[in-house]
Amino acid sequence: METQNLVKFYGKKSVVHDLNLKVPKGGIYGFLGPNGAGKSTTIKMLLGLLRPTSGRIFLFNSELRNNKIEIMSRIGYLPENPILYEQMTVINFIKYLARLHGVRNNLYQRSLEMLDFFGVGRHAFSECRELSAGQRQRVGLAQAFVHDPEFIILDEPTTNLDPLGRLQIFEKLRELVEEEGKTVFVSSHILQEVERLCDQIGIIDQGKLVTSKPLGDIISQTTDHEFVIVVDRPQQLFSQLQILPYFNGIREKEFQIIVNVEDGKTDQFIEELLQLILKDKYHLKSFKPLYMPIEKVFIDALGIRSTRELENVTE
């Protein structure tokens, strides 16, 4: 999938601004951004549900506006708030959508398989209106995959799921990517799940793409300045660290010591920390960066300076 200078205005309001996205075949592409960044608007344009103000969209190497029907038959989509037919049973709903997508054979079997795959097989004979929000999301996923599409676009698929459900769904997506060679484009504002499971990420903020990189680059290129240390005698270590000259900040919180090290001093800090730990026989329980690499990239990309601001854009 590729977009060229994609632009969307709602009236006079610019919501997507010169967006150039490139999603390679295979793998999971995480489309990240804070609420209101323009993710759903972009996705609706990719599906031909919303007309771009300007710019072009290519899928499977052909332009969307010239080949919409052919392209759409190869795409699966989970909308932000999946709409189900409330009076239908779940299985009939999936079968119905499969038929609309042109599936002719083994409709029942295939539908049940997809419901099982996403963990709602046992609700197949309930009516849609009886489902919880998380179950609806899973039915929506079964629906997105039922016609065996090559490219699947998911708009915040894990919003209504509990933390374990989120992990489970991402593992399922990974399985489909690895074993069936599918390409998944998934929007999310939950950084941790994206870091765990995407191969490539794009970050959108106020309608502009601010970063697009393979996750490996992000992990290898981020340098950490902030660390969390957990030891058996935090107060003692804290007073020893406090006098070192190269911290922008150091604080102790609930048995953890959190330090912010000046640029270029990280190696020296780690060296001296290890020496203290060995010399005074601390029991080091954990030493890790305060933020995950993707959180750092997100913070940098959005120009966020304080944790308070960060809390406004993430969960």
Ligand SMILES: Nc1ncnc2c1ncn2[C@@H]1O[C@H](COP(=O)(O)OP(=O)(O)O)[C@@H](O)[C@H]1O
């Ligand atoms: N139909 C609409 N008319 C006017 N503004 C809209 C409409 N839909 C979305 N917006 C605005 O466009 C911006 C981007 O929305 P959206 O694409 O839904 O963001 P995201 O999915 O990243 O949270 C928001 O400021 C939102 O208020």
Ligand SMILES: [Mg+2]
């Ligand atoms: Mg959205």
